[in-house]
Amino acid sequence: MPIEAYRHSTVSFPSRIIKTEEIPTLGVNREMAEPTNTRVYTKFSDLISKDRAERTKKEWKGDFISYLDLVKENPKIVKLAHRTIYDMLLEGGVKDINEDADPKTKRLFKDTNLKQYGFFAEEFFGMEDTVNKIVKYFHSAALKGEESRQVLYFLGPVGSGKSSLVEKIKRELENVTMYSLEGCPMHEEPMHLLPRHLRKEFEKLLGISIEGDLCPVCRYRLKEEFNNEYERFPVSTVNFSKRSRVGVASVPPVDPNNQDTSVLVGSEDISKLDKYSEGDPRVLELNGAFNVGNRGVVEFIEVFKNETEYLHAMITATQEKNVPAPGRHGMVYVDECIIAHSNEAEWQKFKADHTNEAILDRIVVVKVPYNLRLSEEVKIYQKIINASDFNAHIAPHTLELASMFAILSRLEPTAKCDLLTKLKLYNGEEVIEKGHTKRLSVEELKDDVKREGLFGISTRFISKALDNALSENIEGNCINPINVREAMIKMVKGSDWGDDSKKVLLEFLQDSLHKEYLTTLEKEITKAFVYSYRDQAEILFQNYLDHAEAYVNKTKVKDHNTKEDIQPDEGLLKSIEEQIAIIGSSADTFRQEVISYLWSATRRGNKLTYTSYEPLKEAIEKKLMSSVREISRIVTKARTRDSEQQDKYNDMVKNLLENGYCESCVDVVLKYAANNLWRD
Ligand SMILES: Nc1ncnc2c1ncn2[C@@H]1O[C@H](COP(=O)(O)OP(=O)(O)OP(=O)(O)O)[C@@H](O)[C@H]1O
Numbered sequence: 315m316p317i318e319a320y321r322h323s324t325v326s327f328p329s330r331i332i333k334t335e336e337i338p339t340l341g342v343n344r345e346m347a348e349p350t351n352t353r354v355y356t357k358f359s360d361l362i363s364k365d366r367a368e369r370t371k372k373e374w375k376g377d378f379i380s381y382l383d384l385v386k387e388n389p390k391i392v393k394l395a396h397r398t399i400y401d402m403l404l405e406g407g408v409k410d411i412n413e414d415a416d417p418k419t420k421r422l423f424k425d426t427n428l429k430q431y432g433f434f435a436e437e438f439f440g441m442e443d444t445v446n447k448i449v450k451y452f453h454s455a456a457l458k459g460e461e462s463r464q465v466l467y468f469l470g471p472v473g474s475g476k477s478s479l480v481e482k483i484k485r486e487l488e489n490v491t492m493y494s495l496e497g498c499p500m501h502e503e504p505m506h507l508l509p510r511h512l513r514k515e516f517e518k519l520l521g522i523s524i525e526g527d528l529c530p531v532c533r534y535r536l537k538e539e540f541n542n543e544y545e546r547f548p549v550s551t552v553n554f555s556k557r558s559r560v561g562v563a564s565v566p567p568v569d570p571n572n573q574d575t576s577v578l579v580g581s582e583d584i585s586k587l588d589k590y591s592e593g594d595p596r597v598l599e600l601n602g603a604f605n606v607g608n609r610g611v612v613e614f615i616e617v618f619k620n621e622t623e624y625l626h627a628m629i630t631a632t633q634e635k636n637v638p639a640p641g642r643h644g645m646v647y648v649d650e651c652i653i654a655h656s657n658e659a660e661w662q663k664f665k666a667d668h669t670n671e672a673i674l675d676r677i678v679v680v681k682v683p684y685n686l687r688l689s690e691e692v693k694i695y696q697k698i699i700n701a702s703d704f705n706a707h708i709a710p711h712t713l714e715l716a717s718m719f720a721i722l723s724r725l726e727p728t729a730k731c732d733l734l735t736k737l738k739l740y741n742g743e744e745v746i747e748k749g750h751t752k753r754l755s756v757e758e759l760k761d762d763v764k765r766e767g768l769f770g771i772s773t774r775f776i777s778k779a780l781d782n783a784l785s786e787n788i789e790g791n792c793i794n795p796i797n798v799r800e801a802m803i804k805m806v807k808g809s810d811w812g813d814d815s816k817k818v819l820l821e822f823l824q825d826s827l828h829k830e831y832l833t834t835l836e837k838e839i840t841k842a843f844v845y846s847y848r849d850q851a852e853i854l855f856q857n858y859l860d861h862a863e864a865y866v867n868k869t870k871v872k873d874h875n876t877k878e879d880i881q882p883d884e885g886l887l888k889s890i891e892e893q894i895a896i897i898g899s900s901a902d903t904f905r906q907e908v909i910s911y912l913w914s915a916t917r918r919g920n921k922l923t924y925t926s927y928e929p930l931k932e933a934i935e936k937k938l939m940s941s942v943r944e945i946s947r948i949v950t951k952a953r954t955r956d957s958e959q960q961d962k963y964n965d966m967v968k969n970l971l972e973n974g975y976c977e978s979c980v981d982v983v984l985k986y987a988a989n990n991l992w993r994d
């Protein structure tokens with residue numbers, strides 16, 4: 315049966331339109347207003363009248379016969395709920411995930427054909443699998459496959475984004491308009507007016523298919539008010555709206571002692587029962603979730619907290635596309651997408667009961683696990699922070715550190731590598747081990763996992779930790795890796811998780827992440843300390859290349875200054891290689907690898923920089939760090955700095971400030987470095 319819905323921007327109107335009344339614009343009032351503050355007032359009133367004019371333009375009102383003309387012109391306006399949502403999902407654009415992706419993303423997704431959907435891309439991170447499954451469900455359902463008669467069910471741990479996904483769909487639906495029978499409590503599809511015997515012919519004439527029947531209220535009106543002359547029945551546009559309860563409904567778990575179905579299917583208005591006879595549709599209040607959500611979505615929150623009877627009503631609504639009308643009013647046709655969600659414990663409990671098989675068979679399960687990609691986890695907290703009033707300074711690496719903790723807690727251990735390495739591989743990074751890029755693919759790691767992403771620290775825990783860190787440092791108005799880590803340690807210690815879990819989590823915080831952060835911090839301080847760090851790294855890189863190439867090809871190097879041909883300087887090569895433990899005979903192989911890797915990179919047209927080959931980048935950075943051992947003295951020995959050292963110290967602080975630190979956290983991290991990095 316046909317449903318139509320269209321986006322504001324895509325509709326063209328035929329000539330036979332009955333216009334809505336002209337609404338007086340604010341421009342009229344403006345002439346009457348006092349000229350004080352006229353400019354601001356003009357701006358506001360312009361905004362309002364422009365908006366009103368635009369909205370009025372999109373409104374349409376007419377009788378059913380004019381609606382048929384509209385459909386003739388644009389048959390696509392007749393569509394069912396799943397098609398409406400599917401079209402909306404696609405409107406944000408679709409592209410191959412690898413298209414214009416950064417190298418890390420490319421590395422991770424090179425063998426997949428996942429798509430990136432603009433609809434979700436700006437708000438949901440690291441959810442590619444989930445999002446693709448959701449779109450697949452809507453695609454099949456839009457084509458009226460079996461999915462169109464099944465519940466879409468999101469299963470995932472707390473705070474994994476289930477509610478947010480449904481919210482997004484509901485929110486965006488509010489930008490969609492549909493045509494419906496005027497005054498219908500279920501804003502139903504006007505095509506329901508067509509009598510059965512004419513439908514085939516109209517379907518052919520209009521190139522559409524028609525499904526569904528009039529609701530009892532409209533049926534009554536058609537007979538009493540229009541003498542069954544359905545062509546006169548008024549039709550108008552209506553917007554999906556959560557607040558006005560049009561096409562968007564939400565059902566929280568219902569108190570098991572009071573599983574009154576009126577929440578779902580509406581009720582009879584008892585006060586009217588004296589006035590009208592039994593069976594008179596005028597007593598009907600079709601305001602249950604299934605009525606309200608007609609042509610759009612009905613969300614079931616924490617769905618398995620409801621009694622089974624309730625769930626059966628949900629299944630019947632999707633499967634049969636009918637719900638009972640309250641009292642003796644038969645069945646009411648509904649067309650809607652039912653989206654339910656809950657966490658795993660409830661799902662397992664429900665699944666274990668074999669009497670629930672019939673329900674299980676009518677559910678499409680889409681897992682919504684936690685994100686496991688560091689870069690994306692950081693984006694989640696940036697999004698949450700941007701949406702809040704949080705306006706404190708965030709020191710570099712703060713969100714990374716918090717995100718690393720969250721992800722580590724969500725990973726299953728493996729014999730193939732340590733967890734931090736797993737985290738980096740999942741993030742698309744190249745991990746260097748004994749001078750070589752680790753050859754372990756994400757696919758290999760994923761082969762062994764069972765429940766990864768379905769347990770661990772939630773996004774809410776991290777959000778709270780960020781808030782706690784700030785409330786401990788109100789005067790500094792800054793959160794940094796140090797106070798956030800402390801906040802997380804406190805929260806873990808104070809939690810009621812089991813001792814074993816706490817031990818593992820504290821180990822992450824106090825050991826792996828502590829060390830990892832110190833490594834990062836050391837690099838960061840070195841970068842700030844070494845005058846034009848990048849230039850120096852590039853010079854080292856160029857020198858290494860010149861000499862390694864000559865060494866491999868058994869040729870000589872031209873000295874830049876004297877233009878003399880000289881032997882490759884093995885001392886220089888070794889001093890860099892030993893930074894990543896390449897010594898003895900492995901040096902020859904390493905040099906060959908570097909040269910051939912970089913050769914093929916140039917052939918592909920890539921620009922060579924010191925970061926091009928990950929193992930060499932690491933070696934060069936370490937070399938630079940080791941060459942500035944005096945940092946430690948300058949940072950740690952505040953009292954004994956001479957004036958030259960003090961200048962260097964000040965320059966370093968200045969650089970750190972330019973690189974995103976604030977007056978408060980620059981102090982904190984330098985003290986931390988002094989206490990932890992270079993203690994003698
Ligand atoms: N992968 C993600 N991308 C973007 N935001 C996310 C992601 N995962 C979680 N969030 C954010 O985390 C917060 C919590 O998510 P949400 O409330 O949707 O979780 P939920 O799965 O419904 O949890 P619960 O089971 O506790 O109801 C939201 O602000 C949400 O936007």
Ligand SMILES: [Mg+2]
Nearest residue numbers: 473476477478
């Ligand atoms: Mg939720």
